[in-house]
Amino acid sequence: MRTKRFLATLVLIGICQVSLAAEVTVTMANWEFSPKVVNIEVGDTVIFENNDDSIHSVIFPDESIQSLEVLKMEKKFLVKFEKVGEFPFFCKQHKDFSMNGKVIVLPKK
Ligand SMILES: [Cu+2]
Numbered sequence: 001m002r003t004k005r006f007l008a009t010l011v012l013i014g015i016c017q018v019s020l021a022a023e024v025t026v027t028m029a030n031w032e033f034s035p036k037v038v039n040i041e042v043g044d045t046v047i048f049e050n051n052d053d054s055i056h057s058v059i060f061p062d063e064s065i066q067s068l069e070v071l072k073m074e075k076k077f078l079v080k081f082e083k084v085g086e087f088p089f090f091c092k093q094h095k096d097f098s099m100n101g102k103v104i105v106l107p108k109k
Pocket residue numbers: 031055056057091092093094099
């Protein structure tokens with residue numbers, strides 16, 4: 001029974017990967033991004049979610065990627081990635097506290 005369920009899950013994951021663009025959530029808490037490194041494919045969306053008790057920001061030095069100067073508490077910021085590459089980002093308010101991360105966008109399988 002367990003094995004069957006496991007196999008069914010694998011099949012479902014396989015189907016999702018070929019048909020759907022994914023969404024990955026990066027939370028902001030305790031002045032850290034989590035996860036710090038996000039691996040996605042072209043067309044996927046990263047949702048930055050501020051779960052902290054202070055404001056943050058999401059700044060991509062690469063100007064072709066949309067940044068957000070102020071992300072208020074309990075708010076979300078969505079960025080869809082349309083090209084392959086590595087895109088570092090940081091929080092402007094807390095960059096001196098190593099509040100940063102990176103999105104790695106791979107070609108679609
Ligand atoms: Cu911050």
